[in-house]
Amino acid sequence: MNKINEFENKIVLGDAIEILDKIDPGTIDIVLTDPPYFLDKMDDNWDHKVVSNTKNHYAIKSLPAGMKFDPEQGRRFYKWYFNVSKKINRVLKPGGFFFSFSSPRLYHRMASAIDDADFLIRDCFIWLYTQNQVKAMSLNHFIDKLSISKEDKAKLKQKLSGWKTPQIKSCFEPIVMAQKKYDGTFLHNVITHGVGLVNTNVRIGKNMFPSNVMAIEHFEELIDKYFLIDKPSKKEKGESNNHKTVKPLKICEYLLMLSGFSEDTIVLDPFIGSGTTAIAAKKLGFKYIGIDINKEYVEMAQKRLRAIKLNSLPFFGNQSSDLPLLGTLRMQP
DSSP: OOTHHHHTTEEEESOHHHHGGGSOTTOEEEEEEOOOOSSSSSSSOOOHHHHHOGGGBOSSTTSBGGGSOOHHHHHHHHHHHHHHHHHHHHHEEEEEEEEEEOOGGGHHHHHHHHHHTTEEEEEEEEEEOSOOOOOOOOSHHHHTTSSSOHHHHHHHHHHTTTOOOSOOOOOEEEEEEEEEOOSSSHHHHHHHHSOSOOOTTEEBTTTBOOOSEEESSOOOHHHHHHHBOOOOOHHHHOTTOOOTTOOOHHHHHHHHHHHOOSTTOEEEETTOTTSHHHHHHHHTTOEEEEEESOHHHHHHHHHHHHTOOOOSSOTTSOOOTTOOSBTTBEEOO
């Protein structure tokens, strides 16, 4: 019996680095994940309770101490994610897809790590939004500590009024779209391995051709027409969901709809968090495997999954226009 059967449709508690080695090679169709970016701490030895504790915040209450800029942060992240990406490459089928959420500042490190792990970088999806916290800081509290007169402090504050640390408000999140090298031609690969193409029957916004730009809030008519996807509801997240970076279910469904070929598709998320990737896979009729090192998140994901009911018609079956799937995101008749 293949080891893959031990993990199918389960959320596994453990270290992804170790669990990935236990999955049979060439058995996964799609990897969709939102890994730790080393933003909460400067290494991979994080503890979500420590990071989430408000006592771990400094001048800006909602900014974790680990957000202090460190040039070595990206280098350490690259080294760690290169190792992760090699393991993901091993378990993916030829032509299998690897979608990985990133932060704008570390995207180049993530994409390079995935590229160097022998993947083909196919594209970069952009998730647009306007609601995000400004992280730039005034220097007034540092000025107050200077050994100068009150008058000079006041003059310096006035001169630097509006000038803050170089952190622009972030209004997008990039998602790497990578693909394991395919077997022969695309046609041979999809016939042999059941993966490797994108489904352009999927529609986004007002029945538009699938795009690498996505928005989950209304901007204006043109943006909405081409890129709009419904935002996640409180019910979708779950009342007890305290995960800090819950990804929109609609975006995960969109990516899986584009790349999943049949009901035999297996979706893996090695950093499952509160379970959104697995929920998206289950709703679409796919199989899933989730891994997380945090017991609380695993229990949260399992609870959310138990509440999910399958769609009456998985999207790869009857592609009727009344298919109850994604609201503004749907299959073309």
